[in-house]
Amino acid sequence: MAQTYLRLVLLLSFAGCITSVTGQTIPQQLDSLDQYLRTHTPTDTSYVRALNRTAWKLLFERADYTRVDSLLDHSEALAKKFDWWLGLATCYNNRATRYHLSAEHRRSLLYFQKAVEVTEQYNLPKDQLYAYLGNVAVAQGKLGQWEPMMQTALRAIRLQEQYKLQPRYANTYMAVADALKKLGKARQALPYARLALAIDQQSGNKQNESVDENKLGNLYDDLGQAREALNHYRASLKIAQAIGFELLQTDGLVNIARMLDDLKQPAAGLPYVQKALLLARKQDNKEAMSTAYNTISQLYQSLHDTTQAEAYLKKALALANTLQDKEKIKTYSQELADLYAGQNKYKEAYAFQLQKNQLIDSTVTVRTNAEVQRLLARYETDKKEAQIRLLQKEKQLQQKEADRARWQANALLTGAVLLLLLGAAVTAWLLNRAKLRRLQEAQRLRKRIAHDLHDEVGSTLSSISLLSGMTDKLLTDNRPETAHRMVQKIYTDARQILEAMDEIIWTINPGNDSLQRIALRLQEYARPLMESKEIRFLFAIDPDLENMPVSMEVRRNLYLIGKEAINNLVKYSEATQATVRFERRNDQLTVLIEDNGRGFDPALPSLRTGQQSMQDRAKAMGGNLTIRSAPGQGTTLQLTTEVA
Numbered sequence: 225m226a227q228t229y230l231r232l233v234l235l236l237s238f239a240g241c242i243t244s245v246t247g248q249t250i251p252q253q254l255d256s257l258d259q260y261l262r263t264h265t266p267t268d269t270s271y272v273r274a275l276n277r278t279a280w281k282l283l284f285e286r287a288d289y290t291r292v293d294s295l296l297d298h299s300e301a302l303a304k305k306f307d308w309w310l311g312l313a314t315c316y317n318n319r320a321t322r323y324h325l326s327a328e329h330r331r332s333l334l335y336f337q338k339a340v341e342v343t344e345q346y347n348l349p350k351d352q353l354y355a356y357l358g359n360v361a362v363a364q365g366k367l368g369q370w371e372p373m374m375q376t377a378l379r380a381i382r383l384q385e386q387y388k389l390q391p392r393y394a395n396t397y398m399a400v401a402d403a404l405k406k407l408g409k410a411r412q413a414l415p416y417a418r419l420a421l422a423i424d425q426q427s428g429n430k431q432n433e434s435v436d437e438n439k440l441g442n443l444y445d446d447l448g449q450a451r452e453a454l455n456h457y458r459a460s461l462k463i464a465q466a467i468g469f470e471l472l473q474t475d476g477l478v479n480i481a482r483m484l485d486d487l488k489q490p491a492a493g494l495p496y497v498q499k500a501l502l503l504a505r506k507q508d509n510k511e512a513m514s515t516a517y518n519t520i521s522q523l524y525q526s527l528h529d530t531t532q533a534e535a536y537l538k539k540a541l542a543l544a545n546t547l548q549d550k551e552k553i554k555t556y557s558q559e560l561a562d563l564y565a566g567q568n569k570y571k572e573a574y575a576f577q578l579q580k581n582q583l584i585d586s587t588v589t590v591r592t593n594a595e596v597q598r599l600l601a602r603y604e605t606d607k608k609e610a611q612i613r614l615l616q617k618e619k620q621l622q623q624k625e626a627d628r629a630r631w632q633a634n635a636l637l638t639g640a641v642l643l644l645l646l647g648a649a650v651t652a653w654l655l656n657r658a659k660l661r662r663l664q665e666a667q668r669l670r671k672r673i674a675h676d677l678h679d680e681v682g683s684t685l686s687s688i689s690l691l692s693g694m695t696d697k698l699l700t701d702n703r704p705e706t707a708h709r710m711v712q713k714i715y716t717d718a719r720q721i722l723e724a725m726d727e728i729i730w731t732i733n734p735g736n737d738s739l740q741r742i743a744l745r746l747q748e749y750a751r752p753l754m755e756s757k758e759i760r761f762l763f764a765i766d767p768d769l770e771n772m773p774v775s776m777e778v779r780r781n782l783y784l785i786g787k788e789a790i791n792n793l794v795k796y797s798e799a800t801q802a803t804v805r806f807e808r809r810n811d812q813l814t815v816l817i818e819d820n821g822r823g824f825d826p827a828l829p830s831l832r833t834g835q836q837s838m839q840d841r842a843k844a845m846g847g848n849l850t851i852r853s854a855p856g857q858g859t860t861l862q863l864t865t866e867v868a
Contacts, residue, residue: 269306272311300315316335330367333360434463441456453483464476481496485526557577557580738772746790763804772813781845789838799858816861823856845865850862
């Protein structure tokens, strides 16, 4: 819902860019513009102006994207023919705006950047460059590129301050605030949000002022300052009501209700959110209706009315399913699971918990519990040493018997006895060596199992034990609601243990000692994740590798690297196509995982997780991992290792 009214604010800057480059002789109305284009010959820049203005008017008055594309193609060709770079920059800005309105944000960013490049290359007016930079920041925000968005907006602000450009665009300052908020730096975002508010107050733009107040409320909300957030939400609502800005009224009413709930006044919040629900129904805004239903459910939970809470939460989930909003579906499913668990309805709770878990795109991470590992290693070491001492004693006894027999034997049998003793010694040594090797191999396997398993088994079971004890105490203290949440956490932890156990058992199973098994396992893991994100997925394995055996160490690290890479691809890349290939190159295994997503700069701190873990695993298996990527150019991960 916030994105909708934010777009309305930002389009004011787009319109400013067009007005600044249009001539006075070009008609203003769409019908007159159509007549002008039909009756004039494209012989000078006036015709390019008319094309650009007509495209702009069509965008907002008729949303006729097909004709807009045709007009802008013509405008771009003529602007280049006449070497009129101001018209070309305007054309690129119009095309970017067209893609912005149709939610094609990658293409929108590309053309906003082209507008900036032309403006800089041909030294066009600085106020136009200032506005275009603000548009680039908006497009980067739509793609979740928060760090680049902040840097672009700050560059625009520095340009404005250097050349004293007017008017100042409040949305540029708010873009910095939005980026900092998304980066978890709400406190640093506050000064920029306040500046944006001051600019809109000075210009008298009440719609923007209402949005700014709401955003300031969001920031204080993130900082846990409910009372300060409530003051800004009330100010936003007051302005929105005065100007009839119903979309923001709906958002403000819900936010006020949430803050009153945080301030332990849920009953006072109900009238606000019920009014928000009426406005959302009037607008037929299903997203806003879903949010309002969820907020009403939270208020009724605070009022201990579980019947009403359950009814409204189910309505919220039904709308989220209609909208196919996966984030809301996950959130509402989890809330229903918690609500049912609090009522001892564990069957219903499990159903919604399972529904939520099926939507989670993350890998279960197996970590090491050092204390448990050390205890198991000490036990196994003591056991091994005892067995070695026993073997040594047996060998000593055998040697003594052999010596006694040698001295008692007669001369005729000396050679035979010596030969037999030699054979016995060699046999005993080989047997001892084989037994010792088996013990050492068993020891390494046990240590590996301890390394992969005991954090999940040790720490999670310890957590379950602790929660069980707390549950008994909470029940004794007559706190059944809290005890029920503890029970919910216990069976969630137990399911995680089962998932981890299944993965570890697969890893150590000798029947999986082939690259074909690893590839099939990764394919089974990746395919549903790719389908959930509508990513075209290709999985290929070199036939020469299908029956090649691999050690447990290589198999384990190769599988975990593949899972981590696939998980990061699905979560962060925004790709439409991905490929996983297993190839044999120069007697080495090469695994390639590629996507055509948004990419990133490997030299900068990454928002993705697990890269260092993948590098460590590659080194542990004697391999080499390289990651090639650049913003907007996708990502390629290449792992090479010896397997034979």
